[in-house]
Amino acid sequence: MWTLIRREIEDMWVFYLVFLLLWVAAVLLLASAAFRGTEEALRLKEGVVYPYPFLCVVLAVLGVSQMYFDRMRRLSAFLLSRGTVRRQVFAARVAAGLIPNLFFTAGLGAVSMVLFRNFAFYNAAFRNDLISSLISGFLAGTACYGIGLAAGWTSSRVFPTLGTLGLVIIVLSLLVIKGFDIQVQILFLTATVSAVLVGWESYRTSSL
Amino acid sequence: MTRTGNGLKIFTAGFLVLLLWAILLFWADWLCRNGIASANSRRDEVSVVLLEDVDRKKDPNFFPCSLLVSLGSDLPANVLREPAWTPLADAPRSVIEKIATGWIVFQYDAESGLFECQYCKGNLRRQKGAAYYLGPGGISSEKKESLGRFRDPFVYQDGQWGKFFIYDRQLRQFFRFNLWGMGPRFSAGPVLGDSIEPIQFGSLQKGREIVVIAKEARRWRPPKTGQTGGYAGQWRLETVPSNFRLDTAGPWLLMLEADGQILRLNKESLCIEGPAGRLPAPVDLFGSRTEGRPNKLSAYRVYPVCREENGRLVYYGCCAASAAPEGVGLAVECFDAQGQLTGRNLFHSAAEDSVSENYEVELMSRLFERGDGALAITARFFADSLQPAVFHGLSFLCAEAIEPRAGMRALFIRPHSFIGILRRCRQMSLPSQLFSTFLMLLPSLFVGLWVGLCLRRKFLSFGGSSRAARGWFAAGILFGIPAWITFNLVRPKEKMVTCLNCGSLRRPDQMSCHVCRTGWDFKGLESPDWCLVEPLEESESPVGPAMSERQTEL
Numbered sequence A: 001m002w003t004l005i006r007r008e009i010e011d012m013w014v015f016y017l018v019f020l021l022l023w024v025a026a027v028l029l030l031a032s033a034a035f036r037g038t039e040e041a042l043r044l045k046e047g048v049v050y051p052y053p054f055l056c057v058v059l060a061v062l063g064v065s066q067m068y069f070d071r072m073r074r075l076s077a078f079l080l081s082r083g084t085v086r087r088q089v090f091a092a093r094v095a096a097g098l099i100p101n102l103f104f105t106a107g108l109g110a111v112s113m114v115l116f117r118n119f120a121f122y123n124a125a126f127r128n129d130l131i132s133s134l135i136s137g138f139l140a141g142t143a144c145y146g147i148g149l150a151a152g153w154t155s156s157r158v159f160p161t162l163g164t165l166g167l168v169i170i171v172l173s174l175l176v177i178k179g180f181d182i183q184v185q186i187l188f189l190t191a192t193v194s195a196v197l198v199g200w201e202s203y204r205t206s207s208l
Numbered sequence B: 001m002t003r004t005g006n007g008l009k010i011f012t013a014g015f016l017v018l019l020l021w022a023i024l025l026f027w028a029d030w031l032c033r034n035g036i037a038s039a040n041s042r043r044d045e046v047s048v049v050l051l052e053d054v055d056r057k058k059d060p061n062f063f064p065c066s067l068l069v070s071l072g073s074d075l076p077a078n079v080l081r082e083p084a085w086t087p088l089a090d091a092p093r094s095v096i097e098k099i100a101t102g103w104i105v106f107q108y109d110a111e112s113g114l115f116e117c118q119y120c121k122g123n124l125r126r127q128k129g130a131a132y133y134l135g136p137g138g139i140s141s142e143k144k145e146s147l148g149r150f151r152d153p154f155v156y157q158d159g160q161w162g163k164f165f166i167y168d169r170q171l172r173q174f175f176r177f178n179l180w181g182m183g184p185r186f187s188a189g190p191v192l193g194d195s196i197e198p199i200q201f202g203s204l205q206k207g208r209e210i211v212v213i214a215k216e217a218r219r220w221r222p223p224k225t226g227q228t229g230g231y232a233g234q235w236r237l238e239t240v241p242s243n244f245r246l247d248t249a250g251p252w253l254l255m256l257e258a259d260g261q262i263l264r265l266n267k268e269s270l271c272i273e274g275p276a277g278r279l280p281a282p283v284d285l286f287g288s289r290t291e292g293r294p295n296k297l298s299a300y301r302v303y304p305v306c307r308e309e310n311g312r313l314v315y316y317g318c319c320a321a322s323a324a325p326e327g328v329g330l331a332v333e334c335f336d337a338q339g340q341l342t343g344r345n346l347f348h349s350a351a352e353d354s355v356s357e358n359y360e361v362e363l364m365s366r367l368f369e370r371g372d373g374a375l376a377i378t379a380r381f382f383a384d385s386l387q388p389a390v391f392h393g394l395s396f397l398c399a400e401a402i403e404p405r406a407g408m409r410a411l412f413i414r415p416h417s418f419i420g421i422l423r424r425c426r427q428m429s430l431p432s433q434l435f436s437t438f439l440m441l442l443p444s445l446f447v448g449l450w451v452g453l454c455l456r457r458k459f460l461s462f463g464g465s466s467r468a469a470r471g472w473f474a475a476g477i478l479f480g481i482p483a484w485i486t487f488n489l490v491r492p493k494e495k496m497v498t499c500l501n502c503g504s505l506r507r508p509d510q511m512s513c514h515v516c517r518t519g520w521d522f523k524g525l526e527s528p529d530w531c532l533v534e535p536l537e538e539s540e541s542p543v544g545p546a547m548s549e550r551q552t553e554l
Helices: A002-011 A013-035 A041-049 A051-073 A075-080 A086-119 A124-152 A158-178 A182-204 B003-043 B359-369 B371-385 B389-398 B404-408 B418-424 B430-461 B466-479 B481-490 B544-553
Strands: B046-051 B065-071 B094-099 B102-109 B114-121 B132-135 B138-140 B153-157 B163-168 B173-178 B185-188 B198-201 B211-214 B252-257 B261-266 B272-278 B299-309 B312-323 B330-336
Touching: A002 A013, A002 A051, A002 A086, A013 A041, A013 A051, A013 A086, A041 A051, A041 A086, A041 A124, A051 A075, A051 A086, A051 A124, A051 A158, A051 A182, A075 A086, A086 A124, A086 A182, A124 A158, A124 A182, A158 A182, A158 B003, A182 B003, B003 B371, B003 B466, B003 B481, B102 B153, B138 B185, B163 B198, B252 B272, B252 B299, B272 B312, B272 B330, B371 B418, B371 B430, B389 B418, B389 B430, B389 B466, B418 B430, B430 B466, B430 B481, B466 B481
Parallel strands: none
Antiparallel strands: B046 B065, B065 B211, B094 B102, B102 B114, B114 B132, B132 B138, B153 B163, B163 B173, B173 B185, B198 B252, B252 B261, B261 B272, B299 B312, B312 B330
């Protein structure tokens, strides 16, 4: 399993580099806002939330790329001939997609907590607000990744690119409609589960 | 594909499609709604004569003090800065204020049941311990049992920092803390009777991004006061006079009850002195008057009006504005110091220079007549008809139960759809509501029926069972276009082949043709082993010698 995950990461190393750059940019944004001496926790919260739309788009493209290139290059057919099963291949793929999102969120959360404590007003309300924003951002990322997985298993070139981008914009607009509360988290979670299951069923039932 | 796997795929894909479809329809509805609202806000149509000084009426330079009320967008410009869709239940429990030398933090600690007041010199980075602890029993610099516990409090800061009013819903008492001046002072009001149920006090508002009252009017025409002539034809740049204040009620504190009544609370004795007015009841999209209750309105705002006279504030009355549940209709009323309706809440028509007492109805009717308003309403109905019929039914059932502001961001069950608005019409009886709902539901039902029939026919052509085809038919009726999209996502992708027996298209992954039930071992058409006509002579055979040989073998 670890070998499969490592293989996925090595195949898509460009995306992981983008994730790293995005994370560094987000931290620099946060730190600059903090070191400028702003008293507004809100500014820091903006620094926490604003990177997520970019992260969601990159995650969706990652999901599409994983599935699309698998189908085009017949990677799964090769892997299945090496003693693996489809379930393992798909699980490794999902894990390789969740790892950057998880690390991004955890890292951003830790940095923002430190900055909140030291450079801005910090109390329980702000902490809860920050945590709910991070959870919503994480789940939005997983939902977009799942949509990428579901949309990527096709031989068409137009839908995985333009269609996925449109779907990501629609899904992200949920944050504008509902904010960052528990409702949007439930919707994102349900959308993630649905999209991953759709992707799995498409992958499982296709001839390689 | 296994049966379970297929069901799972249909269910998950269906939910995903439904969610995306609901988001798209939400934005379509939002665009249409704001088309209506912006038509109102652009024109600055609702203006109110707030009060008129009788003594100065003869002064030729005098003009009535006026406020401008309009509907804005129901979506905040910045979701992060404006806590979007703030529900009424979020009564404030903390006040954070920046002053010249630092910050004041006044917040409730649920564990101890006390309010903590902190002063952070310079900035908020380093919070010190609380300077004061405030409980229903008094003020202290230390936590004490004698301070008691607040149970369900909410706080209002009056004017300058250091003056806080607290109301506890469970203790049913008002408290006043004054930390400014000669040391901290505390006083508690009497326990309120059961008939009084304050839900807000001090600043009475909900959904501030919807109802906007412009204190400093832009270039606009002042409202007429009933007499002919007046300001007709003039355009003047006016502002509220500087000695008027719209942020305080002077010696009173305005208090809102659950039924929409506005009461006056004496700031000193913390006793209720009398009525100050009530929230007006706006009309909805169909011209029906809604309830003027806080939990039935999408937005409201109450402005107390005071004037500084000889160094003290004199309360003149208040102006209350409220928006209909769906955020389109707007009503404004003004009350004098005794809470009596002033009768000067005139709707001023910029187009016709006419004055109408029935201003809400006129506003709505003119919105319908306007080109953009009519277009927006038509487009909204069109978008509404694309909503699945099952959600229309649920919207009808739940329209009254959902809080208007929560309904504004609803995706699936939408109480502000046309059917939901119809359900809230109190002037209509239930049978007429049902009949009107059925009429409004017809487009959705037609769309659903058409989708259902298409799905059933297409599913049968793919070799599906008749039972599953009935399921798709029902899904088409209930969910409409999302069901059609889902079907196209999950339908069998195998290329159909021609059946050797019946000639129709059949699935390659099924054992037998779904039309004629012929298996794959069928070799092709064979001639029957019987014949209706007499065997012909060999020379007269119409099919040639090969057929004749076969007939001979038979």
